[in-house]
Amino acid sequence: MMLEDELTVSVRERDGIAIIDLIGDVTTFAEEKINTAYRDVTNRGARFVLLNFRQNDYINSAGIAILIGIVTEVNRNNQKLAVSGLSQHFQKIFRMVGLAQYAEIYQDEEEAVQSFKTQAAAA
Amino acid sequence: MISTSEHTTSMELSFPSELGFEVIARDAVAAFARRMGLAADRVEDLKTALSEACINAIEHGNSLSPGTRVAVVCHCDAERLLVEVHDQGLQSYTPKGDPLSISDKLAGLGPLRGMGLMLIAQLTDESGYRSDGEAGNCFWLAYFRQPVVGCR
Numbered sequence: 001m002m003l004e005d006e007l008t009v010s011v012r013e014r015d016g017i018a019i020i021d022l023i024g025d026v027t028t029f030a031e032e033k034i035n036t037a038y039r040d041v042t043n044r045g046a047r048f049v050l051l052n053f054r055q056n057d058y059i060n061s062a063g064i065a066i067l068i069g070i071v072t073e074v075n076r077n078n079q080k081l082a083v084s085g086l087s088q089h090f091q092k093i094f095r096m097v098g099l100a101q102y103a104e105i106y107q108d109e110e111e112a113v114q115s116f117k118t119q120a121a122a123a
Numbered sequence: 124m125i126s127t128s129e130h131t132t133s134m135e136l137s138f139p140s141e142l143g144f145e146v147i148a149r150d151a152v153a154a155f156a157r158r159m160g161l162a163a164d165r166v167e168d169l170k171t172a173l174s175e176a177c178i179n180a181i182e183h184g185n186s187l188s189p190g191t192r193v194a195v196v197c198h199c200d201a202e203r204l205l206v207e208v209h210d211q212g213l214q215s216y217t218p219k220g221d222p223l224s225i226s227d228k229l230a231g232l233g234p235l236r237g238m239g240l241m242l243i244a245q246l247t248d249e250s251g252y253r254s255d256g257e258a259g260n261c262f263w264l265a266y267f268r269q270p271v272v273g274c275r
Contacts, residue, residue, distance in 0.1 A: 065235035089167040098225035
């Protein structure tokens with residue numbers, strides 16, 4: 001019996017920012033969904049990408065490895081990456097593994113969008 | 124199974140060695156830890172550390188082999204909560220030195236995965252490994268019930 005993932009991934013745009021909503025668990029089962037969503041927004045020319053986490057009770061090291069893979073692609077494609085919506089615990093985990101060096105962490109989507117808009121205006 | 128002696132309360136779980144079942148063990152052990160009075164933020168740490176230990180048992184100790192099982196044993200006494208994760212030892216544990224940093228991983232110097240042991244070390248008060256011989260490997264995680272100088 002395989003216990004399937006419980007992650008819903010969707011993509012939307014707000015003020016020129018590509019937002020990837022990740023609702024649920026981020027584990028090894030999430031790889032295809034997350035990478036597909038990232039390729040989708042990149043193919044549409046996204047410069048600013050926000051991973052917007054919601055209801056994420058479980059992000060494990062395999063999930064973190066998927067996100068490190070996204071950072072690799074973001075650097076290659078000269079995009080900016082941020083994350084929002086993480087619990088205090090997972091914000092700590094992201095800092096622990098070093099992801100916070102490569103993706104700004106914001107409390108919520110609104111805060112992230114405002115920061116991206118400021119960066120876009122200054123560019 | 125839960126048992127209580129004069130000084131120790133224990134709980135034992137056994138589950139199929141398949142990815143995803145670690146979530147069930149995690150939730151059960153988290154409930155046990157809350158019942159034993161572990162602080163909420165330490166319960167969150169325990170959930171992540173235990174998940175990583177179970178994944179190691181499933182992927183490495185049991186080599187993702189169908190039919191194998193993982194056992195989780197919790198002991199709580201006045202001093203600490205001890206959680207042991209047992210696999211069947213199809214592979215023995217071999218320390219690989221310090222994990223690669225994220226910058227090394229981004230530079231392509233190694234696999235993107237492999238942060239589980241680092242998370243376990245950082246999210247526990249104490250942790251370690253012992254071989255149980257032919258019975259398999261055991262990773263253990265410990266949380267002190269009272270703040271101890273030198274521990275988080």
